[in-house]
Amino acid sequence: MEEIGYGLLDRTLIEKITERWHHGGVGVILLHVERAGNGEMAATRQWMERERRLFGQYRMDHDHYFLLGRQREDVRLDRLIAQSATALRECLRAAQRSGQHDIAGYAIGSSAIYPSGVGRSAESMIYGALKEAMLAANEPLRHPVRGRNEDQDETVVAAQTPVGAAFQxxxxxxxxxxxxxxxxxxxxxxxxxxxxxxxxxxxxxxxxxxxxxxxxxxxxxxxxxxxxxxxxxxxxxxxxxxxxxxxxxxxxxxxxxxxxxxxxxxxxxxxxxxxxxxxxxxxxxxxxxxxSMTNLRTEEARTSNPLTGLPGNASIVREMQRRIVEGRPFAVLYADMDYFKWFNDRFGFSQGDALIRYCASVLQEETRLIAPDGSFVGHIGGDDFIVMADAGQGETLCRSVLRRFDDGVASFYGGADNLAVSDRSGNRVDQEGVSLSVSLVRWDGDRPVTPENLSQAAARLKKRAKSMRGSSYVGGGVFEMHRGEERSQRGASHGYESTL
Missing domain, CATH: 3.10.580.10 (CBS-domain)
Known part of the structure; x- marks a missing residue:
């Protein structure tokens, strides 16, 4: 195998790759090792001796990139890369089992470099493939670190950095x-x-x-x-x-x-x-x-709501904290459907899921229309949602969401005539059908605040919104408790109380 280099990409490496990518692309396999001088490379050399398609190696610090040249008679490049990466992993595992080498934490990632007809330079394409392989190797500490505890005969596993710990x-x-x-x-x-x-x-x-x-x-x-x-x-x-x-x-x-x-x-x-x-x-x-970004994205995917696909609580808190750190004023909308349990009991869970998805789409679409830049929509759980947008857009967004929700919710009743609502205790209430209550909290960007402060204010204001008949919203500041409660206005079909 030809040694290509260490450090920066140079012209020699680029030429070696471009010479070989015309037979269906070049494969990139990345081996990241946790510390220099451990046994990974000894085990890797065994794999390198067997891998006849290997034509180059590129090293940067603890990242070792191996380049595979596909031949005309070979299987597709993606399968070829997968087979080679599996073989490398097996060599490392065999070394772990044998105990001949001290194998520390490692990660394996892969990518492919294909000739491009869209005008991208060879250097740009190679850098992109190396970065893609780096992103793919997103679990370096999940591979067991073989070692022996002096007091216990067991495998030592490296501790993992908690997801979200590196938000800043x-x-x-x-x-x-x-x-x-x-x-x-x-x-x-x-x-x-x-x-x-x-x-x-x-x-x-x-x-x-x-x-x-x-x-x-x-x-x-x-x-x-x-x-x-x-x-x-x-x-x-x-x-x-x-x-x-x-x-x-x-x-x-x-x-x-x-x-x-x-x-x-x-x-x-x-x-x-x-x-x-x-x-x-x-x-x-x-x-x-x-x-860190890969771990955060993985956590976002894991915690996103499976019904709506919207970000869940971990992402919501992280987004709220990010906005607080930036120090720019923003608005938080906390939306909750009224008498959703009554709807579920009357029309069934399938229709209940459909109504939750409808509410999510209303929030997403109206937010895109009114606050397209830098806004955020999350699903807290059940029929509770949250929206974050610029402070000046909050009130307009509330009114638009309520109007859009009320215009479309009737289609979920299937033509039923009697929509008299009862509460969780079975008592009749003065309302027909499901409505939407929204609390609107504005933060001015000056007074210190925490996500807990915002959540408490949103819950307090939402309680007042839910006490009003029909779809409504109530607005207020983060630390306002009672100010302005005497000022209440209601529209013909959408109530709102503003304490801003």
């Missing part, structure tokens, strides 16, 4: 070497040579980060003609990246992920510098950011 990018900050702008290149180079695991350093002026130097880029620069003679004794500020990605610790992982992956390809794997109060806190690798 500051939670992913790790220590990174720091150098002053006037430090000589030689000092930085010596640090990299002495510390294999150090992949970059932040350059500061005082306590403020102003630049970044990555090991691979420094090595590439010094390896060029007269590189050492030109740069070895110069200040690091002359060759540093003076426009690295620097983010505040309270920025969301989602927003940082978008910024990091939108960078130029040459910076795609550079660490993200994290500050607090404009002082250096640490740095996060692109792998840790994408891994």
């Amino acid at each position: 990018i500051g939670a992913l900050a790790k220590q990174i070497p720091v150098f002053d702008v006037k430090t000589r290149v030689s000092e930085v180079g010596k640090l990299f040579e002495m510390n294999e695991r150090v992949q970059g350093a932040v350059i500061v002026e005082g306590q403020r980060p102003v630049g970044l130097i990555m090991k691979e880029k420094l090595h590439q620069l010094l390896a060029g003609p007269f590189g050492i003679a030109l740069y070895w004794n110069r200040p690091i500020e002359k060759i540093m990246d003076d426009h690295p990605l620097i983010v505040d610790a309270e920025s969301s992982v989602e927003s940082v992920s978008q910024l990091a992956t939108a960078r130029d390809h040459a910076k795609l794997y550079d660490v993200v510098v994290i500050t607090r109060d404009e002082r250096l806190l640490g740095a996060a690798s692109i792998r840790s950011i994408l891994e």
